[in-house]
Structure formats: C-alpha cells, structure tokens
Amino acid sequence: MKNSFQEVAINPNNSKWENTISRILPLSYRNSDIRTEFDRDYTRIIHSNAYKRLKHKTQVFFSPENDHICTRGEHVTHVESISYTIASYLGLNTELTKAIAVAHDLGHSPFGHSGEKILSEISKRDLGSPFWHEKNGLHFVDSIELLEGHDGYKNNLNLTYGIRDGIISHCGEITENALKPRDKFIDLNNYLSPNQYSPYTWEGCVVKISDKISYIGRDIEDAITLGILDNHLQELYDLLNYNSSDYTLNNSNIINYLVIDLCKNSTPQKGLCFSNNAFNLLNKIKDFNYKNIYFSDRIIPSNKFFYLVINQIYDKLKNCFEEENTLSNIKRLNKFYPKLSNGFYEFLQNYSDFGNRKNLKLKNQIIFDYKNKEDFYKSIISYISGMTDNFAIEIYNEIIRF
Numbered sequence: 001m002k003n004s005f006q007e008v009a010i011n012p013n014n015s016k017w018e019n020t021i022s023r024i025l026p027l028s029y030r031n032s033d034i035r036t037e038f039d040r041d042y043t044r045i046i047h048s049n050a051y052k053r054l055k056h057k058t059q060v061f062f063s064p065e066n067d068h069i070c071t072r073g074e075h076v077t078h079v080e081s082i083s084y085t086i087a088s089y090l091g092l093n094t095e096l097t098k099a100i101a102v103a104h105d106l107g108h109s110p111f112g113h114s115g116e117k118i119l120s121e122i123s124k125r126d127l128g129s130p131f132w133h134e135k136n137g138l139h140f141v142d143s144i145e146l147l148e149g150h151d152g153y154k155n156n157l158n159l160t161y162g163i164r165d166g167i168i169s170h171c172g173e174i175t176e177n178a179l180k181p182r183d184k185f186i187d188l189n190n191y192l193s194p195n196q197y198s199p200y201t202w203e204g205c206v207v208k209i210s211d212k213i214s215y216i217g218r219d220i221e222d223a224i225t226l227g228i229l230d231n232h233l234q235e236l237y238d239l240l241n242y243n244s245s246d247y248t249l250n251n252s253n254i255i256n257y258l259v260i261d262l263c264k265n266s267t268p269q270k271g272l273c274f275s276n277n278a279f280n281l282l283n284k285i286k287d288f289n290y291k292n293i294y295f296s297d298r299i300i301p302s303n304k305f306f307y308l309v310i311n312q313i314y315d316k317l318k319n320c321f322e323e324e325n326t327l328s329n330i331k332r333l334n335k336f337y338p339k340l341s342n343g344f345y346e347f348l349q350n351y352s353d354f355g356n357r358k359n360l361k362l363k364n365q366i367i368f369d370y371k372n373k374e375d376f377y378k379s380i381i382s383y384i385s386g387m388t389d390n391f392a393i394e395i396y397n398e399i400i401r402f
Contacts (some may be wrong), residue, residue: 001267010162010201010326019185020096020162023140023346027158028149034093037357038095042102048157050106050145051076057387058112060219060293061226064387070221072112075104082259083210087203089197089263097203103334104207105329108133109385110392111306113119118310119381126318126377132194136385138168141368144382146350154350155363162201164188169199170208177279178271179205200263205272209262216285217254223293232292239284258282297387310384316399317344317380323371327354340395347383 010020021037035043045051070078072114087097090213109115109131116133123131141164146154171194193199199205220236223229229236236242242249261278274282293299316337320329330348333341334387349355351368366381384392 002089002265003091004059004177004266005268009091010093010096010203011191011213014174016185020165023098023158023311025158028151030150036095038099039161041163042099044147044157044159045099045103045106045163048106048142048145048147050386052101053386053388054105054108056116057110058388059215060112061222061299062111066225069225070218071289072105072108075218076102078218079104079207079210081322082255084212085259086206086263090206090266092203092206094202096162096166096201097206099159099163100170100204100207101210103137103141103163103167104170104211105137106135106145107137107385108168109136109304110389111310114303114306114308118307119385120171121243122311122314123381123384125398127374127381131381131385132171133385134168134171134194135191136382138164138188139192139382140386142166144351144386146362148361149363153304153361153363157364160183161188165200166204166207169197169204170211170331171195174244177276178273179209179272181205202268202272209272212271212282212286213258213262215400216258216289217251219289220250220285221256223289223296226298228296228298232288232324235292236288239288240254240281248369254285262278276314284304290316293347294297309392312382313392313395314380315342317383318377321376322372325378326370337395337398338396343395344380344383350377351379 002031008014010017012022027040033040036114051073054076055071057072059070059072061069064366066117068202080098083101084094086092087094109119111118116131123129131245135280141157141159143158143227144265147157161328166190168191180288181201181204184197185200186197186399213295220229224233240249253269258274258278261274263271265275265278266272273279316333317330321324322329327345330341330345348370349360349361350364350370351366353366354370369375370379387395
C-alpha cells in the first residue's frame with residue numbers, strides 16, 4: 001500500500017535516527033551547505049574513484065564486444081532506480097535508499113564474483129579468513145577510498161552508519177519471503193560472514209531486495225543477446241509460462257512484475273515480501289540462471305584466465321615482503337614492471353607510515369604496517385580488489401611480456 005511504511009522510515013522522529021546518521025569522525029561543514037547527511041554521502045560516493053571504476057568491472061559477462069551488455073557500474077544504477085521506486089512508493093527515506101544503492105558495490109573485485117572467489121581463496125590461504133565483497137566494501141569506504149576536501153587534503157569517505165550498514169548487509173540470498181530490519185545497533189566490523197544480520201533500516205532492506213530484482217532479469221536479457229540461452233529458451237518460456245502474444249520477455253517486464261508485487265504485498269507488520277507466486281518464480285528464475293548462465297560453458301573458461309591474472313599480480317607483490325627491505329624490493333620491481341611497482345608503492349604510501357604525509361596532503365588513517373607480513377598481504381589484496389578488469393590485465397601483460 002502506498003506510504004504504508006512512513007511511520008518506520010528513517011527520519012528525525014525515528015528512534016534509530018541518531019545511530020543512522022552517526023559517523024566514525026565528524027565531517028567538516030561549509031556554512032552554506034544545504035544538503036542533508038545522506039545527500040552529503042551520496043555526493044561523496046559518486047565523486048569517489050571507487051565509484052568511477054565500477055563502469056570497467058565485470059557484472060557477469062567479461063569483456064563483451066557489445067557495449068550494451070551490463071557492467072558493474074550499470075548494475076549499480078539499476079539498483080538505485082529500482083530501490084528508489086520502491087522506497088518512494090512505500091514512504092521510506094529515498095535519500096538514504098539512493099545513497100546505499102550507489103555505494104553497495106564499492107570495492108567489488110575485478111572480474112565479478114569470479115574475481116571475488118579467487119581473492120577469497122588467497123585470503124583464506126595466507127590470512128586464514130575469506131574475502132567477501134560486502135566486507136571489502138565496508139573496508140573500502142572506511143579505510144581505503146580517499147576524497148579531497150575543501151582544504152586540499154585527502155581523507156577517508158567517513159560515511160554515515162546507515163550507508164555503511166547498507167553496504168555490508170546488502171548481500172546474501174533471501175531464503176524466506178519476508179525481510180525486516182534488525183533492531184540492534186552493532187559494530188559493523190564484527191560481521192563474520194555475508195547475510196549474518198539483516199540491515200539496520202528498512203531502506204537497507206529495500207536495497208538488498210532491489211539488488212536481486214535488478215540482476216535476475218538483466219542477466220537473462222544479456223544472455224539472450226549474447227546467444228548463451230539459444231538452447232534453453234523453451235525451458236525459460238515454460239518456467240515463466242510465457243506467451244509472446246501476452247507480453248514481451250525482457251528485463252523491463254520482469255522488474256515491473258516483481259516491483260509491483262513487492263509493493264502490494266509488503267507491510268511493516270509482515271515485512272518486505274512478495275506474493276507466494278512471485279517469490280517462487282523469483283527462486284525458479286535464480287535457479288535457471290545459475291544452471292544455464294553463471295555455470296555455462298561460455299563463462300567457465302574465462303575463470304581460468306582470471307585465476308592467472310590475479311595470482312600472478314599477487315605473487316609478484318607477495319615475494320617483495322622482507323620486513324625492513326620490503327619497500328626497496330617493491331622499488332626493485334620497477335626495472336621490469338614499472339606500472340606494477342609504481343602503482344603499488346604509491347598505494348601503500350597512502351596507508352602506511354612512510355613518506356611525508358603533509359607533503360602528500362594525507363589526513364586518512366594509517367592501516368598497514370608494511371613490515372608486518374599479515375598487514376602486507378592485506379594491502380596487496382586491497383590493491384587488487386580496487387582494480388578494474390582492464391587495469392588488472394594491463395599489469396598481468398606487463399608481468400608476462402619481455
């Protein structure tokens with residue numbers, strides 16, 4: 001029902017308001033600034049380099065010649081559009097919703113979820129814990145991504161709790177047909193696995209569901225365009241009970257059906273939920289996509305290439321570790337691998353205690369001790385996770401060529 005969630009929306013009258021707008025550190029304010037806290041976050045996010053790089057990161061299909069196949073950046077835009085529509089209809093805070101949506105995939109690894117899986121294998125082997133993009137997204141906005149302030153100094157994004165929570169809480173499968181926010185205000189760094197907690201706000205819940213709605217139909221549309229589903233179209237038609245005389249099978253119609261169904265069936269008492277028919281259909285489409293798209297013979301071969309690229313970069317930098325001699329070893333790479341050497345050295349300098357931070361105009365927190373093996377390995381994973389597909393391949397080509 002329209003505006004049925006107004007009383008639980010995040011606003012100054014909501015008991016969660018102060019927690020949701022809280023920041024790790026206070027932001028500087030201009031006297032003439034007219035933006036709300038969430039508007040400021042939205043602006044900081046879309047001006048960040050991590051956001052700009054999303055357009056060159058894989059969503060599902062790697063390096064398509066067709067420019068109209070979805071990228072990670074386009075996916076984020078879709079999530080923003082869908083979540084705004086739902087939040088606006090239900091009477092939730094659209095500013096908070098939009099900011100969570102544009103931030104939710106910041107820090108996503110190159111090569112989509114295949115790259116995420118490879119980095120997770122490396123992290124489990126060398127650090128004893130998995131890499132997952134939601135946790136890395138929180139790490140990126142809290143500690144990695146830098147933004148130049150009005151004083152000319154670079155500092156961390158320092159987003160509000162509501163946005164940070166939406167980032168780390170956005171993923172994980174929706175196994176039950178009702179999603180409600182949690183009540184507890186927790187330290188987000190205590191998350192141990194994806195989907196451990198529900199989002200703190202209804203707005204975060206909307207983004208979590210919108211993420212699923214966004215990709216479920218678009219991946220089918222792209223797969224049809226690329227010919228991957230040529231031998232499975234009848235199975236898809238039967239699944240959707242599709243009749244071409246009734247409607248056109250495309251992403252727009254799938255999104256429209258799911259969004260309207262969700263808005264009609266959701267209440268603060270029941271939670272955000274679909275009708276049983278829509279929820280069952282959503283799960284059937286998801287199963288179809290895994291079987292015929294994500295594990296298709298067309299996609300699997302590229303995973304071997306991703307493995308080579310990421311592991312070659314990681315190993316080349318990992319071998320530089322030698323406590324006090326680590327920095328000189330990185331510089332020594334410059335003879336044969338200047339792009340890798342210079343890029344990683346500059347990256348590490350931003351987050352470690354060497355170099356003149358005043359001259360570099362850095363005010364961000366120091367998070368890596370390059371003389372500590374675990375910290376050094378973490379810094380390499382952070383560096384790789386921020387790369388675009390193209391940049392990672394450029395570095396790989398630099399490594400293998402003479």
